[in-house]
Amino acid sequence: MIAQPKILVVYFTQTGQLRRIIDHVVAPLEGKATVVYEEIVPVQPFPFPWSKQEFFDAMPETVLGKPRNIMPLKVNPDEHFDLVIMAYQPWFLSPSQPVAAFLQSEDGRRLLKDKPVVTLLGCRNMWINAQEKMKRYLQQAGAKLVGNIVLMDKHPNLVSLITILRWATKGKKEAFFVFPPAGVQEKEIVESGRFAAPIQVALEKGNYDQLHAQLLELDSVELKPGLIVLEQRGVKPFRFWANYISKKGGPGDVSRQGRVSMYRAILLLAIPVLSPFTTIASWLKLLLSRKQLGKEVAYYKGVHLREE
Ligand SMILES: Cc1cc2nc3c(=O)[nH]c(=O)nc-3n(C[C@H](O)[C@H](O)[C@H](O)COP(=O)(O)O)c2cc1C
Numbered sequence: 001m002i003a004q005p006k007i008l009v010v011y012f013t014q015t016g017q018l019r020r021i022i023d024h025v026v027a028p029l030e031g032k033a034t035v036v037y038e039e040i041v042p043v044q045p046f047p048f049p050w051s052k053q054e055f056f057d058a059m060p061e062t063v064l065g066k067p068r069n070i071m072p073l074k075v076n077p078d079e080h081f082d083l084v085i086m087a088y089q090p091w092f093l094s095p096s097q098p099v100a101a102f103l104q105s106e107d108g109r110r111l112l113k114d115k116p117v118v119t120l121l122g123c124r125n126m127w128i129n130a131q132e133k134m135k136r137y138l139q140q141a142g143a144k145l146v147g148n149i150v151l152m153d154k155h156p157n158l159v160s161l162i163t164i165l166r167w168a169t170k171g172k173k174e175a176f177f178v179f180p181p182a183g184v185q186e187k188e189i190v191e192s193g194r195f196a197a198p199i200q201v202a203l204e205k206g207n208y209d210q211l212h213a214q215l216l217e218l219d220s221v222e223l224k225p226g227l228i229v230l231e232q233r234g235v236k237p238f239r240f241w242a243n244y245i246s247k248k249g250g251p252g253d254v255s256r257q258g259r260v261s262m263y264r265a266i267l268l269l270a271i272p273v274l275s276p277f278t279t280i281a282s283w284l285k286l287l288l289s290r291k292q293l294g295k296e297v298a299y300y301k302g303v304h305l306r307e308e
Contacts, residue, residue: 028196067097171219
């Protein structure tokens with residue numbers, strides 16, 4: 001009997017949304033591949049729901065890539081896997097802290113070395129900068145990114161911002177007033193099983209060269225140019241505030257809470273005020289430099305890492 005291919009799924013999830021996405025993507029592979037799950041567990045758990053202050057206090061270390069420690073992995077880091085599915089969520093335009101801790105850990109890097117990796121994201125809609133950081137982490141670990149699947153909330157940016165903040169800070173996911181339920185739409189989750197077919201073919205052939213192109217044909221990544229403009233605008237200020245806040249102390253320090261509150265107020269004001277401008281800016285960019293923006297869209301949809 002020929003041994004089944006082995007997949008390692010590494011993930012972290014606070015609400016269980018990402019685990020549901022994983023289960024739908026992986027379900028059609030049942031009986032065709034052996035799937036091992038590794039849930040990343042922070043030593044000191046992150047709260048859910050978050051208090052507003054704790055939520056924004058998590059920003060600096062997330063953006064600066066200085067995550068809280070995680071528990072030792074259960075899986076043997078030298079075990080062979082044919083494919084790793086790295087499932088994660090962005091926090092503040094960066095990989096979430098537990099995921100960053102895994103990617104920085106010696107065991108995590110050993111597991112990833114020389115492995116083909118498919119990234120699987122469950123997010124609001126701002127993931128491109130997090131994925132760029134992910135590409136770099138994978139490159140540093142000696143892994144090969146061979147596919148990317150992004151499930152996101154397809155509602156308008158400001159709508160999803162309001163619903164996700166309510167979910168994260170109150171634990172309330174359900175629809176309210178004129179707002180839809182928070183998170184990735186159920187239809188997107190249920191239909192994500194379609195991505196299993198090209199993964200299975202690649203696993204059987206032991207060749208992942210065509211995988212990402214095939215995933216893209218199934219709309220594994222949708223990217224609105226306006227969101228690229230918005231995210232690119234956000235990266236520098238996030239970095240500035242991360243450094244500014246962390247100069248006053250570490251996570252949760254009383255001495256930095258004044259700056260955290262300032263950041264929180266400015267961010268919550270800036271997003272609704274800047275959103276229409278960035279939409280207009282992206283239309284202008286589309287009109288004036290359509291080719292350039294088209295190239296950006298193609299790049300961010302891809303799995304290749306651009307040299308800086
Ligand atoms: C602290 C925090 C920051 C977040 N930042 C982003 C972000 O920058 N971009 C985004 O698309 N989603 C963001 N989200 C939403 C998450 O990516 C994710 O979709 C949501 O938290 C549910 O994930 P989980 O239950 O799998 O952990 C953020 C969530 C949290 C809790």
